[in-house]
Amino acid sequence: xxxxxxxxxxxxxxxxxxxxxxxxxxxxxxxxxxxxxxxxxxxxxxxxxxxxxxxxxxxxxxxxxxxxxxxxxxxxxxxxxxxxxxxxxxxxxxxxxxxxxxxxxxxxxxxxxxxxxxxxxxxxxxxxxxxxxxxxxxxxxxxxxxxxxxxxxxxxxxxxxxxxxxxxxxxxxxxxxxxxxxxxxxxxxxxxxxxxxxxxxxxxxxxxxxxxxxxxxxxxxxxxxxxxxxxxxxxxxxxxxxxxxxxxxxxxxxxxxxxxxxxxxxxxxxxxxxxxxxxxxxxxxxxxxxxxxxxxxxxxxxxxxxxxxxxxxxxxxxxxxxxxxxxxxxxxxxxxxxxxxxxxxxxxxxxxxxxxxxxxxxxxxxxxxxxxxxxxxxxxxxxxxxxxxxxxxxxxxxxxxxxxxxxxxxxxxxxxxxxxxxxxxxxxxxxxxxxxxxxxxxxxxxxxxxxxxxxxxxxxxxxxxxxxxxxxxxxxxxxxxxxxxxxxxxxxxx
Numbered sequence: 001x002x003x004x005x006x007x008x009x010x011x012x013x014x015x016x017x018x019x020x021x022x023x024x025x026x027x028x029x030x031x032x033x034x035x036x037x038x039x040x041x042x043x044x045x046x047x048x049x050x051x052x053x054x055x056x057x058x059x060x061x062x063x064x065x066x067x068x069x070x071x072x073x074x075x076x077x078x079x080x081x082x083x084x085x086x087x088x089x090x091x092x093x094x095x096x097x098x099x100x101x102x103x104x105x106x107x108x109x110x111x112x113x114x115x116x117x118x119x120x121x122x123x124x125x126x127x128x129x130x131x132x133x134x135x136x137x138x139x140x141x142x143x144x145x146x147x148x149x150x151x152x153x154x155x156x157x158x159x160x161x162x163x164x165x166x167x168x169x170x171x172x173x174x175x176x177x178x179x180x181x182x183x184x185x186x187x188x189x190x191x192x193x194x195x196x197x198x199x200x201x202x203x204x205x206x207x208x209x210x211x212x213x214x215x216x217x218x219x220x221x222x223x224x225x226x227x228x229x230x231x232x233x234x235x236x237x238x239x240x241x242x243x244x245x246x247x248x249x250x251x252x253x254x255x256x257x258x259x260x261x262x263x264x265x266x267x268x269x270x271x272x273x274x275x276x277x278x279x280x281x282x283x284x285x286x287x288x289x290x291x292x293x294x295x296x297x298x299x300x301x302x303x304x305x306x307x308x309x310x311x312x313x314x315x316x317x318x319x320x321x322x323x324x325x326x327x328x329x330x331x332x333x334x335x336x337x338x339x340x341x342x343x344x345x346x347x348x349x350x351x352x353x354x355x356x357x358x359x360x361x362x363x364x365x366x367x368x369x370x371x372x373x374x375x376x377x378x379x380x381x382x383x384x385x386x387x388x389x390x391x392x393x394x395x396x397x398x399x400x401x402x403x404x405x406x407x408x409x410x411x412x413x414x415x416x417x418x419x420x421x422x423x424x425x426x427x428x429x430x431x432x433x434x435x436x437x438x439x440x441x442x443x444x445x446x447x448x449x450x451x452x453x454x455x456x457x458x459x460x461x462x463x464x465x466x467x468x469x470x471x472x473x474x475x476x477x478x479x480x481x482x483x484x485x486x487x488x489x490x491x492x493x494x
Contacts, residue, residue, distance in 0.1 A: 002149060002150070003315060004310070004318050004322060005145065005148050005149045007323075008148065008319060008322045008323050008326055011319075011323045012163055012323070012326060012327070015327075016163070019178045019179055023178070043177060043258045043259050043260060043264070044260055045264050045267055045271070046181065046271075047177040047178070047180070047181055048255060048258070048259045048260075048265065048268050049267075049268030049271035049272045049275070050177075050181050050271070050275065051180045052087070052090065052095075052255045052272045052276075053087070053184075053271070053272040053273075053275035053276040054180045054183065054187075054275070054276075054332070055180075055251055055252060055255055055332060056083050056086065056087075056276055057276060057332065061080070061083075061279055061280055062144070062283055062325050062329055063140040063143045063144065063283070063302070063305075063306055064079075064136075064140065064392070065080075065280050066283045066284075066286050066287040066301075066305035066306060067302055067305075068301075069283070069284040069285075069287030069288050069305075070288070070291045070301040070304055072221070072230060073213075073218070073220060073222065073223070073226060073288065074221060074222055074223060074226070075223070075224055075226030075230050075231070075234060075235060076234075076280075077280060077284055078235035078239065079238045079242070079280065080276075080278075080280030080281075080284075081239070081277070082238045082242035082243060083242055083246075083277065084273050084276060084277035085239065086247060087269060087272045087273040087277070088273065089247045090252055090256065090265075091266055091268055091269035091273075092269065093247065094248055095255075095259070095262075096256075096262040098256050098257055099256050099257060100262060101480075102257075103257065104342065104346055105123070105126075105250060105253075105254075105342055105343050105346050105347055106122065106248055106250050106253055106406075107120075107122040107123035107126060107343060107346075107347040108346060108347060109406065110122045110405070110406065110419075111347070113406070113409035113410070113414050113419070114405070114409065114414065114416045114419045114420075115416050116351065118419060118423075119347055120347070120348070120351070122402065122423075123344075123347035123348055124348075125398055125399075125427070126249075126343055126399070126402075127339075127340040127343045127344060127348075129245075129396075129398050129399055130249070130251065130336050130339040130340045130343075131340050131376075132391070132395045133332075133336045133392065133395060134337050134340075135376075135377045135380050136391050136392060137164070137329060137332050137336055137377075138157045138161050138164070138333065138374075138378055138380075138381050139153070139381050140329055141159075141160025141161070141163070141164065141326065141329045141333060142155075142156035142157030142160050142381055143302060143303065143306055144156075144160070144306060144325055144329060145157075145160055145326070148310050148318065148322055153381070154381060157378050157381035157382075158378045158381075160330075160333070161333075161375070162374070162378075163326075164329075164333035164334055164337060164374055165337065165371055165374040177255075177258075183324060183327030184275065186320060186323055186324045186327065187279075187323075187325070188275070188279075188324070189320070189324075190317065190320035190321040190323070190324045191279070191282045191321065193317060193320070194282065194313060194317055194321050195281075195282050195285070197313060197317060198285075198289070198309075198313065201312045201313070202293075206285075206289075208292070209289050209292050213292070221288065222288075229451065232451045232452070233451050237452075237453035237454075237456060238393060240400070240459045241392075241393040241396035241397055241400065241453075241454075241455030241459075242393075242396060244396075244399070244403045244404075244455075244459045244462075245395075245396035245397070245399035245402075245403070245455075246396065246399075247403060248399060248402045248406055249339075249399055250339035250340075250342065251332075251335045251339050254338065254342065255335070283305070286308065286309060287304075287305045290305040290307075291304065293308065296308040296311075337370045337373045337374055338366070338370065340369065341366040341367075341369035341370045341373065344365070345357060345362050345365040345366050345369065349365060393454070393455055394434070396455060397454035397457070397458040397459075398427065398430060400426065400458040400459040401422050401423045401425075401427070401458060401459075401461075401462035402423070403459075403462070404422065404462045404463055405419045405422050405423065405466060408466050408470050408479075409479065409480055410479055410480050410481050411479050412470060412479055413470055413473065413476040413477065414477040414478070414480065415469070415470055415473035415475065415476040415477075417473065417475070418466075418469035418470045418473045418476075421465065422462055422465045422469060423462070425461055425465055426458045426461045426465070427458075429461045430454050430457065430458045433452075433454045433457045
């Protein structure tokens, strides 16, 4: 085991273990049972904004962007732009909405609008999607550890999964928030220094990187607009999939549900958006540079840039950088593992128990599910290592219809029949578009659809059907916010 790996592990053990034990001791002295899911709903501006930003700085932003820029070029930055838009939507829209309603999960919110059966369906799909995200986070944790240790990707992923489960198991979301605060400082300080230092150690500097793409006839890789096909097939797909799915995903909404109040969520936009949006510049530059250096390019898109960083930078800077990267990945892994555990305990098990589970039983169940999810994700990484960003955008397409029925149910009207039809139709369309023969058959009849990805299809079907079916529905109830406002008015008058 080399020095870099030892120091990175020591850093994470001290930070994760120290904070976890401190919070557990504080809760024990106060005689409270830790609320793993929402952390007592008292997160302030600093902890909430940093956690929201870093929750979405995971596999795709770190090694996923390195992999994607290696293959496609600077157009990979559109994945970052999509997340900046996402920060705006969460901080000004969906985040304050769920905090106002006091829900603990997205399925619970959907169930309040469309009934218990819809809650169960959404819980199953949501848990499936977030488990898929956990497997991708595990893979990229493995990539980072493999780059600094020389171990195989499979065993590196096992170590990453162990760290990730420890990240959240002891203190839940509150532990994750405190660790995020420390990791954010380390991460941003290290990437700024590393970006400057890297310009001095590249064989021909950044100018040499630029000239390589010009000489090889791949100048389009230097532009964030790439080619028209990439703009439609990658950039717009990234925006569609990220904004319409992640704005109602349990990961981000779990952070919003833990905020002290709506004001904290809105004000956090000025911190969360820059922290999240600017991060992707460094990994994109690393991917572009690694593809121009033969000794690293031969390693392929998954390991080229990660290995280049380890080989070219001094040990002390590699330790800081990898500690920050691993910290960002662990944060997303932790929130991703907490999400299906929370959904399972509250929406599948808890929903069948009169009055819900007791705090102690809920805590035990969440911890057990986190351990199971982490173990399964590590095992799957041995057998399947898909493209990170493409895998993520496919998973996001499953959640896109939830955005439309949630917005409609909160502000327009509620129709359980229409909501069922919207989500089932969008999910069927997503399945059809995932099967090559079926997709080719549709494209043969409508050639213009060939450039569209799953995210486009899922969002488009959900949007059109929401407007059509909700508009035509005659048996509907008032929007949830309108109904709550009416009850408040009636109560005050009475």
